[in-house]
Amino acid sequence: MIPLSHILAVSTALFFIGVYGLLTRRNLITLLMSVELILNSVNINFVAFNKYLFPERLDGLFFTLFIIAIAAAEAAVAIAIVINLYRSHGSIDVEDSRDLKY
Amino acid sequence: MTAYQVSFYLISACLLGTALLAVTTRNLFRAAIWLLFSLVGVAALYFWMQVEFIAAVQIVVYVGGIVVLILFSVFLTQQTGQQLPRATRTRRISSLLAALAGLVLCWLLIRRSGLTATGRPFHWDMHRIGSHMLGTGDQGYALPFEVVSILLLAALVGCIAIALKSPSAQDNNQNPEDPA
Numbered sequence: 001m002i003p004l005s006h007i008l009a010v011s012t013a014l015f016f017i018g019v020y021g022l023l024t025r026r027n028l029i030t031l032l033m034s035v036e037l038i039l040n041s042v043n044i045n046f047v048a049f050n051k052y053l054f055p056e057r058l059d060g061l062f063f064t065l066f067i068i069a070i071a072a073a074e075a076a077v078a079i080a081i082v083i084n085l086y087r088s089h090g091s092i093d094v095e096d097s098r099d100l101k102y
Numbered sequence: 103m104t105a106y107q108v109s110f111y112l113i114s115a116c117l118l119g120t121a122l123l124a125v126t127t128r129n130l131f132r133a134a135i136w137l138l139f140s141l142v143g144v145a146a147l148y149f150w151m152q153v154e155f156i157a158a159v160q161i162v163v164y165v166g167g168i169v170v171l172i173l174f175s176v177f178l179t180q181q182t183g184q185q186l187p188r189a190t191r192t193r194r195i196s197s198l199l200a201a202l203a204g205l206v207l208c209w210l211l212i213r214r215s216g217l218t219a220t221g222r223p224f225h226w227d228m229h230r231i232g233s234h235m236l237g238t239g240d241q242g243y244a245l246p247f248e249v250v251s252i253l254l255l256a257a258l259v260g261c262i263a264i265a266l267k268s269p270s271a272q273d274n275n276q277n278p279e280d281p282a
Contacts, residue, residue, distance in 0.1 A: 017201070030130065069254065
């Protein structure tokens with residue numbers, strides 16, 4: 001039997017890998033990938049808490065499902081913005097996009 | 103150590119290793135592929151926890167949807183074979199220190215919290231999950247379900263509106279110096 005703290009440690013490590021990517025990367029697509037890693041670490045926590053602490057309820061599972069759906073919407077909007085930015089500025093580096101209105 | 107425990111540590115090592123490669127490799131296409139393996143690892147973790155429905159949703163939405171979307175945007179915005187510029191040493195070291203400090207802090211919190219598994223069984227088949235998800239009574243999630251469907255519709259319309267090449271944007275591209 002794996003203690004719950006080990007699963008939480010894995011999700012924490014995944015979260016901070018995402019944070020490291022968010023701090024070091026300067027490309028918008030890689031920033032989006034780091035955000036996806038962070039969202040996944042939160043999902044692992046929700047499922048683990050639901051399964052091991054409150055197995056008679058389902059709220060954690062539903063929160064995970066809604067987070068996945070919102071992450072899909074967020075990724076689609078983000079990629080539309082990235083493609084639009086590339087079309088207007090020719091670069092998707094965050095340092096190059098200084099003006100909000102073009 | 104049983105095979106059940108060994109498989110957990112194996113899945114976790116694969117998951118964290120590929121996630122680390124996804125945020126450190128300098129080839130954007132490879133980063134997307136490593137992200138794909140990392141998301142498959144998360145799905146494997148859900149299978150290990152015996153929540154098959156979430157694992158299936160993870161594979162369908164993340165691996166089948168979001169990673170493909172990211173790969174397409176990589177193809178649309180990057181020249182092939184181009185490497186990302188390396189982050190400066192100061193930024194890398196300070197980011198590493200920040201991430202490690204947060205990790206250690208959270209690990210200490212987890213150790214002190216004393217959360218232990220209750221050991222009660224977790225048996226939810228698909229039929230009961232579905233009836234709770236669309237139920238309106240106790241533990242019913244019909245309202246959030248509908249709200250999320252509206253959100254997805256709004257996001258789709260918003261994506262089309264943002265990514266559509268408007269005639270005025272083409273004019274701006276042709277005359278970038280024109281203030282009008």
